[in-house]
Amino acid sequence: MPYTGKQARNEERHLKAHECSALVVNTLNRYISIPIQGKLKQKTIIQSLVAMATSMTSIHSIGQILTEIPCETSFRYHLSKLDLDTLEELNHKILLENSNDLIKSGRKYIFAIDFTNDPYYGEIDENNAPYVVKGQLKASTNSFYSYISLYLVNEDRRLTMAVFPVRNGIKKTEYIQRFLNIIAKMGVSIKVLCLDRGFYSKDVISFLQNLNVPHIIPVVKHGDEIKKLLSAQVCQFDPIAYGKCKLSTPIFLSGKPI
Secondary structure, eight states: OOOOHHHHHHHHTOOOHHHHHHHHHHHHHHHOOOOOOSSOOHHHHHHHHHHHHHHTOOGGGOTTTOSOOOOHHHHHHHHTTSOHHHHHHHHHHHHTTTOTTTOOTTOEEEEEEEEEEEEOOSOOOTTTGGGEEEEEEETTEEEEEEEEEEEEEETTEEEEEEEEEOOTTOOHHHHHHHHHHHHHHTTOEEEEEEEOGGGOSHHHHHHHHHTTOOEEEEOOOOSHHHHHHHTTSEEEOSOEEETTEEEOSOEEEESSOO
């Protein structure tokens, strides 16, 4: 008997580990292409990569998980054939591959954008310099590999729609525009766009206001410029509900009425 309503949603949360891994591997295998000669198969490389990511270990330590794994030299060689720009263009298609039941064309949804810094302690050279971002000291370093993510929030579910690595010299408004383009291509509209404190800036707020995008950003109202920018809008300093969480940070609401 098929499950309905809340019972069905609870059942969906109990996806078994091997089913989840198989879904990821098969989806990646459909979208990316790695030129290979010889007996090695692309799916073997992808399975090894997923196993390493999920177990947070190296190619030498996944023998207990997989029976077929490439040697380290072959693994690195074939992964080097992947083009990062192409992967960036494909990543939202990969992440949204099985989202038809969650996203309905023509509807309005809540979206969220996060900016995340992962501490980096290694060397910086010409290969990784564009991606090593400097910031405030955190975990004994001010160097980070950073990424920016777009999520769709639907009731008690959060769906990752796209993730981009942050490059030096690229403005945050450019990443937001890329996300807005993805949302538009999905045929849905924005009920409200929630951004974390990393986006609090005059440029970002002005950018969203000019596009009439309803948005929520944690903000501190100080300084003549920011007061002027917010003067014609509505400020709310009480905690508001976001999903099942309450935000006690002062919130600035701007754009079209929700």
